[in-house]
Amino acid sequence: MSILLFTFTYVDTKPSQVTWDEYSFKINGERLMLFSGEVHPYRMPVQSLHLDVFQKIKAMGFNAISFYVFWGILEPKRGEISFEGFRDLQPFFDAAMKAGIYLVARPGPYINAETAGGGFPGWGTYTPGLWRTSNTTYLDAYAGYIEAVGSKIAANQITKGGPVILVQSENEYSGFQPPYTEDFDYEAKLMQSLRDAGITVPITTNDAWPGAHYTSVDVYGYDSYPNGFDCSHPYTWLTDAVPEWLWGGHEDANPDDLNAVYEFQGGAFDGWGGSGYDTCAILTGPEFERVFYKNQFAMSTTYLNLYMIFGGTNWGGIAHPGVYTSYDYGSAIAEDRTLREKYYELKLQANFLAVSPAYLTTRPMNIYSTQGSFTGNSALKTTQVLDVVGNKTGFYVVRQTDASTNALQTYTLQLPTSLGTLTIPTIGGLLSLNGKDSKIHVVDYTAGSTELVYSTGEIFTWATIDGRDVIVLYGNAGELHETAFKFSGQAPVARVLSGTGTIKQQTLSGGALAIQYTTSGQTVFQVRNTLVYIFVDRTTAYEFWVLHPPSNGAFAQFNTKNPIIIKGGYLLRSVSTSESTLAITGDLNSTASFEIIAPKASSQKVTFNGGTLTLGRTSYGTLTAKRTVNLPSVTIPNLSTLNWKTADSLPEISRTYSDAKWTVANHTSSINPVVPLTSAVLYAGDYGYHTGNILWRGHFAATGAETGFTVDVLGGSAFGYSVWLDSTFIGSWEGDAVHGEFTGTFNFPAVLAKGSAHVLTILQDHMGYEEDWTAGSDAFKTPRGIINYSFVGSNSTTVSTWKVTGNLGGESYVDKTRGPLNEGGLFGERQGWHLPGFNDAAWATGKPTTGISKAGVSFFRTTFNLNIPKGVDYPLALVVTNSTTNPHFRSQLYVNGYQFGKYINHIGPQKSFPVPQGILNYNGVNTLAVSLWAAGAAGAKLDSLALQLTAKVESTLPAVVNQPSPAWTTRPGAY
Numbered sequence: 018m019s020i021l022l023f024t025f026t027y028v029d030t031k032p033s034q035v036t037w038d039e040y041s042f043k044i045n046g047e048r049l050m051l052f053s054g055e056v057h058p059y060r061m062p063v064q065s066l067h068l069d070v071f072q073k074i075k076a077m078g079f080n081a082i083s084f085y086v087f088w089g090i091l092e093p094k095r096g097e098i099s100f101e102g103f104r105d106l107q108p109f110f111d112a113a114m115k116a117g118i119y120l121v122a123r124p125g126p127y128i129n130a131e132t133a134g135g136g137f138p139g140w141g142t143y144t145p146g147l148w149r150t151s152n153t154t155y156l157d158a159y160a161g162y163i164e165a166v167g168s169k170i171a172a173n174q175i176t177k178g179g180p181v182i183l184v185q186s187e188n189e190y191s192g193f194q195p196p197y198t199e200d201f202d203y204e205a206k207l208m209q210s211l212r213d214a215g216i217t218v219p220i221t222t223n224d225a226w227p228g229a230h231y232t233s234v235d236v237y238g239y240d241s242y243p244n245g246f247d248c249s250h251p252y253t254w255l256t257d258a259v260p261e262w263l264w265g266g267h268e269d270a271n272p273d274d275l276n277a278v279y280e281f282q283g284g285a286f287d288g289w290g291g292s293g294y295d296t297c298a299i300l301t302g303p304e305f306e307r308v309f310y311k312n313q314f315a316m317s318t319t320y321l322n323l324y325m326i327f328g329g330t331n332w333g334g335i336a337h338p339g340v341y342t343s344y345d346y347g348s349a350i351a352e353d354r355t356l357r358e359k360y361y362e363l364k365l366q367a368n369f370l371a372v373s374p375a376y377l378t379t380r381p382m383n384i385y386s387t388q389g390s391f392t393g394n395s396a397l398k399t400t401q402v403l404d405v406v407g408n409k410t411g412f413y414v415v416r417q418t419d420a421s422t423n424a425l426q427t428y429t430l431q432l433p434t435s436l437g438t439l440t441i442p443t444i445g446g447l448l449s450l451n452g453k454d455s456k457i458h459v460v461d462y463t464a465g466s467t468e469l470v471y472s473t474g475e476i477f478t479w480a481t482i483d484g485r486d487v488i489v490l491y492g493n494a495g496e497l498h499e500t501a502f503k504f505s506g507q508a509p510v511a512r513v514l515s516g517t518g519t520i521k522q523q524t525l526s527g528g529a530l531a532i533q534y535t536t537s538g539q540t541v542f543q544v545r546n547t548l549v550y551i552f553v554d555r556t557t558a559y560e561f562w563v564l565h566p567p568s569n570g571a572f573a574q575f576n577t578k579n580p581i582i583i584k585g586g587y588l589l590r591s592v593s594t595s596e597s598t599l600a601i602t603g604d605l606n607s608t609a610s611f612e613i614i615a616p617k618a619s620s621q622k623v624t625f626n627g628g629t630l631t632l633g634r635t636s637y638g639t640l641t642a643k644r645t646v647n648l649p650s651v652t653i654p655n656l657s658t659l660n661w662k663t664a665d666s667l668p669e670i671s672r673t674y675s676d677a678k679w680t681v682a683n684h685t686s687s688i689n690p691v692v693p694l695t696s697a698v699l700y701a702g703d704y705g706y707h708t709g710n711i712l713w714r715g716h717f718a719a720t721g722a723e724t725g726f727t728v729d730v731l732g733g734s735a736f737g738y739s740v741w742l743d744s745t746f747i748g749s750w751e752g753d754a755v756h757g758e759f760t761g762t763f764n765f766p767a768v769l770a771k772g773s774a775h776v777l778t779i780l781q782d783h784m785g786y787e788e789d790w791t792a793g794s795d796a797f798k799t800p801r802g803i804i805n806y807s808f809v810g811s812n813s814t815t816v817s818t819w820k821v822t823g824n825l826g827g828e829s830y831v832d833k834t835r836g837p838l839n840e841g842g843l844f845g846e847r848q849g850w851h852l853p854g855f856n857d858a859a860w861a862t863g864k865p866t867t868g869i870s871k872a873g874v875s876f877f878r879t880t881f882n883l884n885i886p887k888g889v890d891y892p893l894a895l896v897v898t899n900s901t902t903n904p905h906f907r908s909q910l911y912v913n914g915y916q917f918g919k920y921i922n923h924i925g926p927q928k929s930f931p932v933p934q935g936i937l938n939y940n941g942v943n944t945l946a947v948s949l950w951a952a953g954a955a956g957a958k959l960d961s962l963a964l965q966l967t968a969k970v971e972s973t974l975p976a977v978v979n980q981p982s983p984a985w986t987t988r989p990g991a992y
């Protein structure tokens with residue numbers, strides 16, 4: 018008898034490149050603060066611009082980018098997955114490698130993200146079985162997608178020499194529609210699908226709050242949006258908005274992992290009829306960043322992802338009904354890729370954490386005992402965050418108890434230090450904290466060979482350059498601060514080398530020199546020969562950059578060693594050194610005065626964007642240089658004087674129009690959770706039309722008794738519809754910001770002859786499918802179409818045939834380059850009139866600012882040239898003005914075939930539609946097409962339409978390659 022011996026060896030397949038413990042992630046064994054920003058590849062279709070955005074994120078001191086993948090655009094027809102055109106993810110991965118920034122991939126399958134269907138494909142709306150559960154119909158539905166996208170992500174993992182370090186499973190699997198609850202089977206199966214696709218890096222998930230859902234992932238974490246989304250009250254903060262409870266939530270959910278925040282509010286979305294993204298940028302402005310992000314640092318957060326850092330654009334049909342074309346999000350990097358003040362504030366925080374390794378092994382020591390502690394002032398809360406591994410350094414995060422107050426508080430700090438408990442400032446006076454502000458004061462903090470006993474002035478960065486420690490400290494203008502450093506031997510004396518600031522100094526018993534200063538402008542002082550302090554006010558601190566020359570090898574751009582500190586410039590992207598030359602690249606929007614702190618040997622010569630700088634030297638040895646900005650003037654075409662052509666885009670209402678090629682809407686049942694009320698199912702999605710405008714035609718024979726038509730149409734918030742009886746317009750629901758569904762009654766103009774044949778034509782807007790935030794709700798299946806209808810005055814009238822059309826081809830969409838959501842069902846779109854190269858010679862002359870004089874839809878086309886020189890970044894936007902005289906119309910703006918604007922005149926708020934370079938051809942001809950749907954009998958026009966520069970920046974923007982924009986070709990079978 019033989020005995021079979023099985024030896025089970027546990028093979029740890031988890032890669033050594035990404036590990037973690039209760040404090041932080043480690044990459045290649047090294048702890049790091051992962052400071053990350055959210056970017057969505059599909060919201061920036063110009064793939065060559067990813068690198069620009071990534072370099073900007075990296076220049077802030079961030080080291081990671083988190084991104085969603087939108088299933089619905091990759092698999093618009095079940096089983097046909099395409100990465101064509103802007104959908105190819107490889108340029109996104111490659112840009113991250115070039116910028117030297119890690120990626121966190123979030124492929125869903127559910128993503129939310131204010132994206133149509135929350136990322137689910139349109140065909141999901143007629144696929145049976147509950148989605149976001151372990152129902153096999155759903156598991157089967159996503160299998161192909163996860164396999165395809167998973168393997169693309171897998172090929173770009175850090176283990177394969179790529180930038181991907183983490184992969185998220187699901188998204189906010191946190192809320193469940195009763196009777197459904199968290200489906201552990203689904204959770205396990207989805208993770209397995211990701212593993213099967215080749216994902217080996219740690220799998221994460223983002224609970225909507227620390228509610229301990231889906232804790233079976235490797236590194237659980239949570240989301241937080243403490244200031245909410247009401248951008249119309251941008252100065253209103255909740256009084257208790259600063260949430261200490263998140264720490265306890267984290268400790269309950271996953272005490273063995275770091276405190277990871279996979280989404281923290283970086284802005285806010287804005288909906289139809291909203292107040293606009295400038296207000297969202299105020300709601301989540303620099304004050305918000307200081308208070309709320311520092312509160313996360315008070316809870317030892319070592320993975321922090323800001324949603325969004327660059328929002329981009331809901332071009333085509335990307336949006337769900339809750340948002341409009343812009344997805345600017347009020348983010349640090351605006352939709353036109355310019356930098357908001359928020360960006361510069363983040364740069365201060367990210368750089369501090371990047372040079373504070375002691376932070377990576379901290380614990381908050383006094384959660385819920387923060388009020389009044391260390392300051393004796395109950396109007397303040399101070400969290401003590403101690404390095405419990407190094408057992409030396411402390412971080413004291415001070416903020417207002419009432420987060421919403423604007424009142425200034427003064428205080429002293431009683432802090433335990435290596436020199437005993439000190440009352441700071443030790444030289445007298447008081448510290449102060451503005452309303453809506455927060456500071457991190459450090460204790461026993463190491464900066465090179467310098468030991469700071471404490472510093473109330475916040476640290477921007479420090480570096481040891483040529484054997485000398487340079488520390489950059491900052492505070493609000495006019496604030497009193499104190500910083501003390503240890504010395505041994507004879508007490509040194511600090512002396513001011515430059516600047517208008519004065520200092521007071523005093524030695525402390527135990528061997529420390531305390532220096533008191535007021536932050537304003539820039540002042541430099543020196544202690545012995547080895548220590549240079551630069552103290553600046555906040556806005557001066559904004560001007561500083563810390564850059565690292567690339568090292569060698571595959572991950573050269575990820576280098577964090579050999580920092581070079583440079584003051585000046587709108588944006589500094591990179592430094593490199595070769596022999597004795599330091600090469601800086603960056604962008605300017607005004608003349609720059611640089612101050613460069615770099616090793617002497619490698620900065621004998623300094624170039625900026627390739628041109629040699631004339632160098633000066635400060636008394637304390639740093640380099641100075643001036644560089645005038647070069648902002649060439651350009652001519653932007655005046656759209657109102659161009660030759661415009663126009664054609665009717667609603668021939669469907671003419672007597673001679675044939676709908677023979679339309680889809681017959683003849684289904685008698687639907688799996689849709691919204692149970693059909695009509696005998697023929699009139700949900701556009703059930704017939705494969707999932708985006709843009711939808712047209713319905715109902716053929717009926719009159720009884721002679723009908724006096725009108727009542728119809729209940731569902732399209733999503735801000736949708737509208739118009740109804741024609743034969744060729745006669747009988748009315749519209751023009752839409753408002755609130756209604757996603759509306760029942761309207763439309764009177765017939767005259768009695769219809771008994772037995773006469775008629776057709777009702779209904780044009781409706783489809784605002785995108787709803788999200789599916791609550792798992793088990795199947796809310797994304799909410800149909801778009803006709804929910805119910807009846808004839809007024811005649812119960813017996815029946816529609817003999819309903820027909821429907823949306824975009825040409827439906828799920829077998831025509832334009833594989835611009836993707837499945839770019840075109841809707843307007844006649845002009847089905848014909849390809851929005852595309853470059855369409856021959857409009859036979860069209861009439863007519864401008865969108867002349868418009869149309871009746872209800873209906875018109876198309877307008879023109880072309881123009883641009884000639885914008887290289888070396889600048891001059892973003893452009895199509896700008897409309899708001900009309901009050903002809904209020905009810907909807908327009909779509911197409912640039913070189915890409916739909917980059919959906920304007921609803923009477924709902925708003927968006928009037929400026931940024932169109933990125935690469936969609937716009939900056940050196941050649943461009944085609945602009947405009948659709949205009951007038952919902953009232955009087956017609957409508959655009960009051961104005963202009964192409965405008967939104968900024969002028971001299972730039973080392975990486976070369977922009979125009980996104981392919983295939984020209985019109987015959988569309989076989991177009992109707």
Ligand code: IPT
Pocket residue numbers: 128129130131188189225240242280286324
């Ligand atoms: C959180 C989602 O995860 C994200 O996809 C996005 O929708 C974001 O919100 C808001 O912009 S959901 C959270 C606000 C409950």
